[in-house]
Amino acid sequence: MVSSDGLVRSVDRVVSLLELLGSRRTPMRLIEIAQALEIPKSTAHGLLQTLMAKDLVVRDEAQRYRIGIRLFSLAAAALDMIDLRDLARAPMEDLSGTTGCTCNLAVLDGHQVLYIEKVEDRTSALRLVTQIGTRLPAHATALGKVLVAALPDPELRGWLADHEFVRLTPRTIADADAFARELGKQAEVGYAIDNHEFHSAVTGIAAPVRDHTGATIAALSLSCLEPVDDHELEGLAASVVAAAGAISVALRSSGG
Structure with missing residues (x-):
């Protein structure tokens, strides 16, 4: 979906998610990410799964997410x-x-x-x-x-x-x-x-x-x-x- 200012909503959310993880010194849980971005938990999960598939985000053993090395x-x-x-x-x-x-x-x-x-x-x-x-x-x-x-x-x-x-x-x-x-x-x-x-x-x-x-x-x-x-x-x-x-x-x- 494209907003009135020409932004693609899903891409905008991905960028916001990456910026959020990049600003934190410790990994974040799914619920924390959803709350910080003010989006449904299911939406946050879908975004994270897609980014993980591209090695842009990684998940640790405690089910917490952080920026992947591919971004750097x-x-x-x-x-x-x-x-x-x-x-x-x-x-x-x-x-x-x-x-x-x-x-x-x-x-x-x-x-x-x-x-x-x-x-x-x-x-x-x-x-x-x-x-x-x-x-x-x-x-x-x-x-x-x-x-x-x-x-x-x-x-x-x-x-x-x-x-x-x-x-x-x-x-x-x-x-x-x-x-x-x-x-x-x-x-x-x-x-x-x-x-x-x-x-x-x-x-x-x-x-x-x-x-x-x-x-x-x-x-x-x-x-x-x-x-x-x-x-x-x-x-x-x-x-x-x-x-x-x-x-x-x-x-x-x-x-x-």
Whole structure:
């Protein structure tokens, strides 16, 4: 059935279902999905069965549903069209190798950051649990700060008004005004810092990756598990900015 605005109702429901599952950090039961989407349980079940048949949704042993890995494969294919991950890989490996920290590349997905590439220092005994495809609240990460700051003013105001500023650690910025002030500070220095705001053991430093128009299309970060003092932080920030700049240059040269 096509609505008055030209939308196919069944497709619209599928998209809403996928967005719902993608926004949750834990799998959902059938009844929870039906209630959240305000659709009959039978309709939700039919949609889920179809998506499972296409490997876009998977069901665990507890009869709970989550996004399937095939969705990320499709997203990765779209990203590969501009070779962003391929172009970023070498600078990320250099950055991680010279700093001993984990290097991440991410894009903004609504109110979350979506990790699209990751490089770890293999000589380190410490590991971070984030993986490609991980989504984290944008307000609690350096990556998120960079990406949100790049939004046009009207979108930024709407984002700040709509975002749920959940406190994840004692240092998490938990209100829109304070977050806006933080974005203003990062604009002055050219990078963003997550000072134990997502996890009490992690310091993050991020900088923008820009396309040929100068628009920020992704963010590059270092996540460090070792304590970082102010002097070290400045050096790491300079390295992140330089690596992000190298990726931006490569992207412009490729025509992306």
